[in-house]
Amino acid sequence: MNNPSAPKKITWIIGLIFGIxxxxxHFAKVQVLTEHSFTLLLIxxxxLALGTTVRGV
Known part of the structure; x- marks a missing residue:
């Protein structure tokens, strides 16, 4: 198993945006976001998990 490493900045930003x-x-009634809130959070x-386990991502 690889040692965890910091993800690239763009990977971290993309993961953060999907999470937010x-x-x-989940909390606001925005039709598109409400329908896919769990999927967006999972993505x-x-x-972020791939960014820390795979080097160069």
């Missing part, structure tokens, strides 16, 4: 959109969709988490 998922949280907004954000997966992007």
């Amino acid at each position: 959109l998922g949280i907004i969709g 954000g988490f997966v992007v």
